[in-house]
Amino acid sequence: MPDPHFYHVAGPFSLAELAEIPDIELGPGVDPCVMISDVRPLDQAGEGDLTFLSNPKYLEKFLNTNATACIASHKALKKFPKGLAILVAENPYKAYARIANKFYAPVLGSGGVRPPAIISPKAVLGANASIGPYVVIEDDVVIGANSIIGTHAVLSKGTRLGKDCRIGASVVLSYCHIGDNVVMHNGVKVGQDGFGFAPDATGNVKIPQLGRVIIGSNCEFGANTAIDRGSGPDTIIGDNTWLDNLVQVGHNVTIGNDVIIAAQTGISGSTVIEDQVVIGGQVGLAGHITIGRGAQISAKSGVISDIPPGEIYAGFPARPRKQFFRQMAILRKLSISKGSVT
Numbered sequence: 001m002p003d004p005h006f007y008h009v010a011g012p013f014s015l016a017e018l019a020e021i022p023d024i025e026l027g028p029g030v031d032p033c034v035m036i037s038d039v040r041p042l043d044q045a046g047e048g049d050l051t052f053l054s055n056p057k058y059l060e061k062f063l064n065t066n067a068t069a070c071i072a073s074h075k076a077l078k079k080f081p082k083g084l085a086i087l088v089a090e091n092p093y094k095a096y097a098r099i100a101n102k103f104y105a106p107v108l109g110s111g112g113v114r115p116p117a118i119i120s121p122k123a124v125l126g127a128n129a130s131i132g133p134y135v136v137i138e139d140d141v142v143i144g145a146n147s148i149i150g151t152h153a154v155l156s157k158g159t160r161l162g163k164d165c166r167i168g169a170s171v172v173l174s175y176c177h178i179g180d181n182v183v184m185h186n187g188v189k190v191g192q193d194g195f196g197f198a199p200d201a202t203g204n205v206k207i208p209q210l211g212r213v214i215i216g217s218n219c220e221f222g223a224n225t226a227i228d229r230g231s232g233p234d235t236i237i238g239d240n241t242w243l244d245n246l247v248q249v250g251h252n253v254t255i256g257n258d259v260i261i262a263a264q265t266g267i268s269g270s271t272v273i274e275d276q277v278v279i280g281g282q283v284g285l286a287g288h289i290t291i292g293r294g295a296q297i298s299a300k301s302g303v304i305s306d307i308p309p310g311e312i313y314a315g316f317p318a319r320p321r322k323q324f325f326r327q328m329a330i331l332r333k334l335s336i337s338k339g340s341v342t
Helices: 056-063 074-078 092-103 321-341
Strands: 049-052 069-072 085-088 176-178 213-215 235-237 312-314
Touching (some): 049 092, 069 074, 074 085
Parallel strands (some): 049 069, 069 085, 176 213
């Protein structure tokens, strides 16, 4: 059960209200007036709770759940516990996410500045923007309506932040324009110098970083992620893109829409990541390469060349995943064979 000290649950909501959410419909014979008070996992749900089934692995828990209602696919209608109300969805997990967000909606700003915050008189704060203690907001910063700025955050001169954003503690934003409904968890750094220099036998020479970071809307960035500004061209991140904790984005990188990047991935400068790419944890990407639309990269891979659209790559150097597994199997057989001979 979510701790009420940290989480506020809305509702209750009727099944009819929940069925108004996109891609969700009432199952056959379901009473639309049934009230739901909370959302919980299959094995923890009880009376008044809604749960979900998205993996056949949990069919037994589904058949024995004490929940009042469950989100499931059409297949579940063939066999489900007596008395259990079914909400039908093609993607039950996504439908559950939408319903859970209705019960536990993101907290938005309620207005007010908590001292000792330092706010330039040249900054513009939208309606109901909330500013935490020890925040620094410099000249010409614009913050959209309902946004929340956490304690010790710094918004440097000229930063633009959209509405409904949630900026965590100790976040630093500079040289950046950011869209609406963006979440930045504690310690995110955006807009610092890119790693740009001209190497020379007599000493490296710093290249001024003169670009910006442009971030779309509905994005999320995990704790301590760092996004460098461009050296001339901008670093660009599209809409609905999510980066996990400790991700490094180099200067001039372009990341498309609907991209997912897991923790501890490093992206070198001038790399292009197209829409709907998924990158596992601890992946390293060389600079000046392109990852095609819809490609997937397995965890711990090292990518040194372009990946075509829709392909799945793994290993170091990264190559088609099936090829990588075949090569690993062959190496294993060779090692076993060599061991038997000796």
